[in-house]
Amino acid sequence: MHWSDVMAQRLVERGQNHIVATGITPSGEFHIGHLREILTGDMIVRAARKAGLDAELVFVVDNADPLRKVYPFLSEEYQAFIGHQLGSIPAPDANGHPDWNRFETEGWSYGDHFLAPFLEALAQIGVQPKLLPNLAAYQSGKFAPASKRACDDPGAIREIIERVSGRELPEDWFPWQPLDSKGSLDGVIVTGYEYPMVHWHDSHGVEGVSDITKGEGKLPWRLDWPAKWGFNGITCEPFGKDHGAAGGSYDTGKEIARFFGHEPPAPLTYEWISLRGQGAMSSSTGNTIGPIEALELVPPEILRFLIANSKPNKAIEFDTGMGLVNLADDFERWSSRDLQEELSDSSLSRRQRVQLEDTATALALASPTPGHVVSATSVSFRHLALLAQIKTEDEDVWTSLATSHDIHEPTVELQDRLRRMRSWIASPHFPEEMRISVRQTPSEEALAGLEAELHQVISCLHEALSEHPWTNDGITSAFKATAESSSTGMRQVYRVCYAVFMGEERGPRLAPILANCDRTEMLELILDCSNVIERRHSPA
RNA sequence: GGGCCUGUAGCUCAGUCAGGUAGAGCGUCGGACUUUUAAUCCGAUGGUCGCGGGUUCGAACCCCGUCGGGCCCGCCA
Numbered sequence: 001m002h003w004s005d006v007m008a009q010r011l012v013e014r015g016q017n018h019i020v021a022t023g024i025t026p027s028g029e030f031h032i033g034h035l036r037e038i039l040t041g042d043m044i045v046r047a048a049r050k051a052g053l054d055a056e057l058v059f060v061v062d063n064a065d066p067l068r069k070v071y072p073f074l075s076e077e078y079q080a081f082i083g084h085q086l087g088s089i090p091a092p093d094a095n096g097h098p099d100w101n102r103f104e105t106e107g108w109s110y111g112d113h114f115l116a117p118f119l120e121a122l123a124q125i126g127v128q129p130k131l132l133p134n135l136a137a138y139q140s141g142k143f144a145p146a147s148k149r150a151c152d153d154p155g156a157i158r159e160i161i162e163r164v165s166g167r168e169l170p171e172d173w174f175p176w177q178p179l180d181s182k183g184s185l186d187g188v189i190v191t192g193y194e195y196p197m198v199h200w201h202d203s204h205g206v207e208g209v210s211d212i213t214k215g216e217g218k219l220p221w222r223l224d225w226p227a228k229w230g231f232n233g234i235t236c237e238p239f240g241k242d243h244g245a246a247g248g249s250y251d252t253g254k255e256i257a258r259f260f261g262h263e264p265p266a267p268l269t270y271e272w273i274s275l276r277g278q279g280a281m282s283s284s285t286g287n288t289i290g291p292i293e294a295l296e297l298v299p300p301e302i303l304r305f306l307i308a309n310s311k312p313n314k315a316i317e318f319d320t321g322m323g324l325v326n327l328a329d330d331f332e333r334w335s336s337r338d339l340q341e342e343l344s345d346s347s348l349s350r351r352q353r354v355q356l357e358d359t360a361t362a363l364a365l366a367s368p369t370p371g372h373v374v375s376a377t378s379v380s381f382r383h384l385a386l387l388a389q390i391k392t393e394d395e396d397v398w399t400s401l402a403t404s405h406d407i408h409e410p411t412v413e414l415q416d417r418l419r420r421m422r423s424w425i426a427s428p429h430f431p432e433e434m435r436i437s438v439r440q441t442p443s444e445e446a447l448a449g450l451e452a453e454l455h456q457v458i459s460c461l462h463e464a465l466s467e468h469p470w471t472n473d474g475i476t477s478a479f480k481a482t483a484e485s486s487s488t489g490m491r492q493v494y495r496v497c498y499a500v501f502m503g504e505e506r507g508p509r510l511a512p513i514l515a516n517c518d519r520t521e522m523l524e525l526i527l528d529c530s531n532v533i534e535r536r537h538s539p540a
Numbered sequence: 541g542g543g544c545c546u547g548u549a550g551c552u553c554a555g556u557c558a559g560g561u562a563g564a565g566c567g568u569c570g571g572a573c574u575u576u577u578a579a580u581c582c583g584a585u586g587g588u589c590g591c592g593g594g595u596u597c598g599a600a601c602c603c604c605g606u607c608g609g610g611c612c613c614g615c616c617a
Contacts, residue, residue, distance in 0.1 A: 065615095068615095221615060434578090
């Protein structure tokens with residue numbers, strides 16, 4: 001059974017109505033790691049609906065969390081905002097300076113700034129969660145009952161956290177973090193409490209009170225999370241493996257939730273996504289692929305397929321090079337198969353059946369539009385990459401596909417894919433081994449691989465190419481002429497050509513590529529190759 | 541120190557929860573189309589399931605141990 005269905009079954013046992021939550025702190029650029037969080041949630045919701053449940057996806061925007069440090073993309077001015085809530089400080093402008101103007105005129109905050117492009121990516125990828133901004137939840141008093149419960153009995157909370165996490169809390173710990181005289185959550189000492197006021201003094205020597213029903217502060221994370229579960233009615237939540245560790249925030253959250261008077265949600269821990277060869281994704285080091293950037297390269301259904309077809313506890317290495325080609329072709333192959341038909345074969349072993357069933361489910365989940373299965377384009381990523389490099393005009397690509405693949409009207413999907421393919425090729429992520437490159441100088445190695453009787457083909461080739469027009473057809477004719485004049489087969493001619501022009505054994509159709517190259521340079525390359533061979537055969 | 545994940549074909553992984561002949565895809569090799577848009581199609585190749593014990597009629601799967609890899613346990617989401 002697919003992981004999403006396993007989760008849905010667990011939800012069936014809990015009840016009919018479900019709210020599946022995801023949550024991210026908008027502290028910096030979002031990356032595809034965050035996409036796993038939200039897509040995991042999205043896929044659980046789809047599976048739950050398939051199982052006949054009422055389910056909704058919500059996205060808690062943790063903009064009540066404080067700015068932790070001045071990230072490399074921020075100017076030093078942000079030093080003053082450390083400890084301030086992300087939803088109540090200005091967004092950085094293009095140079096990393098606080099954009100006061102937008103903040104004051106339209107209330108555009110730091111959190112909004114990073115959230116906006118992520119939401120745009122989500123729309124493209126077919127996820128439309130209900131947004132729950134956390135800061136607003138505090139300000140409107142939604143946290144008040146849980147906050148009161150905690151502040152009324154700090155000892156009970158302290159006991160749970162210390163026992164479950166095995167960590168000792170400081171003497172002056174209190175289950176409410178007040179905002180100080182400047183709006184920071186850091187360095188505030190709680191000196192007293194009588195509902196609804198928490199008394200404090202801050203690092204500037206100022207004393208004050210914080211109303212826990214009005215969002216003049218927030219709950220520490222380990223309480224914040226279970227409190228949200230309660231008033232939002234959350235019944236299921238996927239989260240990163242960090243929360244899932246023994247003694248981690250889910251463990252303490254479970255007990256604290258019951259203390260608040262509600263059941264914790266069904267958990268699903270997922271592994272991180274890392275960038276191939278570069279370790280974990282991290283906003284602060286700039287080692288990220290943003291969701292928007294990823295979608296420039298790869299269609300949404302393939303990104304979804306990656307998540308759907310990987311079990312949540314499997315770490316994903318996101319590879320923007322060859323890995324992406326393989327992933328895309330894998331997707332293409334699977335979607336062109338009729339899995340339902342294959343599943344009707346009763347001789348399948350249990351193993352094979354499971355494999356087909358899970359992939360079929362993953363394919364269904366890969367579609368950005370629920371219920372609609374992305375149709376196979378029947379053109380592989382490799383092939384499209386090739387065409388896109390050879391043909392600069394889209395029309396020429398379609399013409400070519402019409403003859404080779406019998407595709408006369410390119411589908412919207414295919415057009416879309418070509419557009420992304422072009423931007424991928426233009427990006428530094430495009431793998432070198434996919435890039436078509438014609439040699440500048442002879443490849444000694446490739447020429448050495450040619451049998452002696454083929455050497456004369458090279459001079460015939462030079463002659464033929466000199467005499468034919470430098471066009472697609474002309475070059476093709478020249479190849480044929482070469483075969484005749486050297487009395488070898490076309491296959492051998494092509495072998496020679498690939499050795500000469502690309503330094504390879506095989507390659508893509510050469511004529512259109514050569515037609516786009518400089519004739520003089522190519523003819524010189526052939527002569528150079530002859531020289532290399534002669535030198536090798538004449539004793540020094 | 542505590543805990544989680546992971547080890548299966550050259551590669552990426554299913555299969556472990558419900559024990560019943562070891563599975564896919566890629567790669568590689570061969571063939572076909574009789575010659576080329578790295579194409580497509582067909583066929584073949586390939587694994588003492590990390591290691592050692594135990595339970596069982598039967599173990600990749602359950603139990604115990606062990607080794608290797610990754611990771612989490614700070615007001616951090």
